[in-house]
Amino acid sequence: MFYHGHARHGGIELDEATSLPEGAEAPVRLLSDPAGEEEIPTLYERLGPVIGKATRLPTDAARNQASGRYSNRRHDATVPAT
16 A cells, blocks of 8 residues: 655644554655755765875876786787787
8 A cells, every 4th residue: 555645743644534553554755855955965075085095006007007917818818919
């Protein structure tokens, strides 16, 4: 069963009259936020505490590309030699 209702005086008032058994358990899900939509934080705001905190990383991955640290051996084996 699915019923629609509205919050009134700290409880839920159903839109249509129905007889539910006393003590029946029912989930409640808000379909709208009457106080206004909550603003979603930006990626920077969510990751701000960890941005720039990593230490002992290579300064540039391009320098390590030639050394083979980032190579995919299966892919490299299929590339013809020049």
